[in-house]
Amino acid sequence: MRAIDIIRKKRDGEELSADELTFFCRGTAEQAIPDYQITAFLMAAYLRGMTDAETAALTIAMAGSGEQIDLSSIEGVKVDKHSTGGVGDTTTLVLAPLAAACGARVAKMSGRGLGHTGGTLDKLESIPGLSTRLSRDQFLAQVSRIGVAVISQTPTLVPADSRFYALRDVTATVDSIPLISSSVMSKKIAAGAQAIVLDVKTGRGAFMKTLEDSRRLAKSMVDIGRRLGRSVSAVITDMETPLGAFIGNALEVQEAIEILSGKHVGTPLWEVSLVLCGHLLALGNLAKTPAEGRVKAEAVLRSGAALEKLAEMIEAQGGDPRVAHDPGLLPQAGDRIEMRAPREGWCSGVDALDIGRAAMLLGAGRTKKEDVIDPAVGVVLAARAGQLLREGDLLATLHVNDRTSLGEARRFVERAFQWSDEPTGARPLVREVV
Numbered sequence: 336m337r338a339i340d341i342i343r344k345k346r347d348g349e350e351l352s353a354d355e356l357t358f359f360c361r362g363t364a365e366q367a368i369p370d371y372q373i374t375a376f377l378m379a380a381y382l383r384g385m386t387d388a389e390t391a392a393l394t395i396a397m398a399g400s401g402e403q404i405d406l407s408s409i410e411g412v413k414v415d416k417h418s419t420g421g422v423g424d425t426t427t428l429v430l431a432p433l434a435a436a437c438g439a440r441v442a443k444m445s446g447r448g449l450g451h452t453g454g455t456l457d458k459l460e461s462i463p464g465l466s467t468r469l470s471r472d473q474f475l476a477q478v479s480r481i482g483v484a485v486i487s488q489t490p491t492l493v494p495a496d497s498r499f500y501a502l503r504d505v506t507a508t509v510d511s512i513p514l515i516s517s518s519v520m521s522k523k524i525a526a527g528a529q530a531i532v533l534d535v536k537t538g539r540g541a542f543m544k545t546l547e548d549s550r551r552l553a554k555s556m557v558d559i560g561r562r563l564g565r566s567v568s569a570v571i572t573d574m575e576t577p578l579g580a581f582i583g584n585a586l587e588v589q590e591a592i593e594i595l596s597g598k599h600v601g602t603p604l605w606e607v608s609l610v611l612c613g614h615l616l617a618l619g620n621l622a623k624t625p626a627e628g629r630v631k632a633e634a635v636l637r638s639g640a641a642l643e644k645l646a647e648m649i650e651a652q653g654g655d656p657r658v659a660h661d662p663g664l665l666p667q668a669g670d671r672i673e674m675r676a677p678r679e680g681w682c683s684g685v686d687a688l689d690i691g692r693a694a695m696l697l698g699a700g701r702t703k704k705e706d707v708i709d710p711a712v713g714v715v716l717a718a719r720a721g722q723l724l725r726e727g728d729l730l731a732t733l734h735v736n737d738r739t740s741l742g743e744a745r746r747f748v749e750r751a752f753q754w755s756d757e758p759t760g761a762r763p764l765v766r767e768v769v
């Protein structure tokens with residue numbers, strides 16, 4: 336078999352076989368195929384698309400290009416969750432301890448943030464002492480012992496995706512549904528969980544800006560999972576406005592702790608975390624329906640057991656467990672700068688992309704992989720869509736260390752708030768379930 340023949344076949348719109356995709360992914364992982372052939376293949380796949388069977392075969396081939404984690408030594412139902420990424424999306428930090436406290440086994444490998452969306456690892460590492468670099472044996476032992484671990488994805492997991500993704504990023508081939516769904520699902524398949532809930536974001540702050548595209552991506556990922564024998568559901572959730580009110584790394588840990596402590600009841604982050612947990616429990620046969628799972632999750636949250644589970648996880652990964660009861664121990668920014676309403680009126684929306692960019696300008700995110708983030712900085716929103724505000728009411732507090740880009744960050748926050756003279760209806764948070 337030769338890479339050039341596979342590229343030609345895809346260029347001409349033909350369907351590739353499982354053997355051809357396996358050859359190509361193995362050659363990619365083993366560095367036997369050069370960058371220029373990989374990029375030609377990716378562009379052909381981007382322009383020609385892929386059938387469902389082909390996308391599933393690509394996913395299996397990618398997952399098989401490296402190590403696959405065997406979770407069979409862990410008793411119980413192994414669950415995982417993936418979010419397509421958003422602003423103020425702290426659901427993993429709420430959901431992982433919550434699902435574990437409900438009896439699921441959460442063996443989660445996570446990534447770092449890039450661009451305006453945050454990454455779970457960066458958030459967790461803002462907890463003093465906490466490490467996300469566990470060996471495979473430590474990872475399995477921790478999940479067996481306490482039911483939850485969140486660690487960084489090892490470089491041996493899906494090496495074909497690491498090369499594909501880096502090349503897609505610089506060749507305008509990221510936003511292809513078969514390439515995104517095989518990329519996401521190959522990592523979920525290799526990480527080994529039986530039940531997987533997907534949180535597919537839709538709106539200004541998301542990868543997929545329209546409901547129609549989000550639905551296509553969700554269907555594609557659920558289809559792959561089911562073809563590969565996993566229990567998978569996707570929940571399409573709104574990302575026009577930030578999910579949480581806290582945007583920044585330590586700030587998002589603080590918000591997750593507060594939710595697990597019984598605060599912020601009824602807020603979007605609280606709601607989405609419970610909905611996702613309900614689905615996860617149903618997929619793992621720990622509840623009969625997602626609705627029953629959600630009721631169970633809410634009761635467990637209220638009992639305080641999920642907060643204790645978070646403290647256990649922090650301690651097991653070398654962090655200071657006192658953080659769970661005293662978020663003041665997290666890194667704090669030197670300055671807090673309040674921004675106030677310039678006028679009276681109804682807040683009709685808070686643009687997630689603008690808030691994400693503001694947090695990034697303050698140092699909470701990366702523009703390139705090598706950038707160093709400041710765990711303490713970010714934006715805390717005080718006002719949300721649907722509220723009537725008076726001139727001078729608090730809109731947001733910026734948590735600042737380096738003032739270099741403060742002016743620009745302030746302009747993004749100002750611009751993020753949309754105003755109306757009439758009351759506006761709130762957008763539905765959970766758009767669809769696939």
Ligand code: URA
Pocket residue numbers: 500509514515516518519
């Ligand atoms: N996240 C991934 O892991 N892969 C993609 O292709 C897009 C988002």
Ligand code: CA
Pocket residue numbers: 421422423424452453454582583587
């Ligand atoms: Ca975020």
